[in-house]
Amino acid sequence: MSILVYTESEGNKYKKQALEAVSYAKELANISGEKLYTLSVNVENTEALNDYGPDHNILVNDEKLTNFKAKTYSNLISDVANEIKARFIILTNSSNSRYIAPIISIKLDSSYFSNVVELPKSLSPLSLKSSCYTNKAFVIKSSQCKINVISLSSNCFGLHENKSNPGI
Secondary structure, three states, X not given: OEEEEEEOEEOOEEXXXXXXXXXXXXXXXXXXOOEEEEEEEXXXXXXXXXXXXXXXXXXXOOHHHOOOOHHHHHHHHHXXXXXXXXXXXXXXXXXXXXXXXXXXXXXXXXXXXXXXXXXXXXXXXXEEEEEEOOOOXXXXXXXXXXXXXXXXXXXXXXXXXXXXXXXX
């Protein structure tokens, strides 16, 4: 099993939220013992991710992915998650991720945790804290599913450097 982070970019640069998602996923990988994979679309260089600890970077360059289409991106992420046997799929809380997260969850027959604000309280069953009611309250959610899609709340974890030399 492994962890997959979809690393959103714009103008060939990673969004800060994507780097935060990799930081979060690295800590989750340390706790769970899973390998950490990142998935990048249409970027020239994945080296910026190496400061945050991925074990492997997957880079997909395809003209069909130039413009965001939820179905196309969710198919790609689901296919990669199946290929690497991902237990956790980590997404940001961007508008694009809010579209694709439920689709990915259905495709993978997984649980979906939105607005997650911290690392798991427990891995078995998976138990995560999420914000709710426009960030005025919190709820602890749990799941027994083997595969879990996790969408992080913005600025919930911060950037934590953990340099690596991943394979591509």
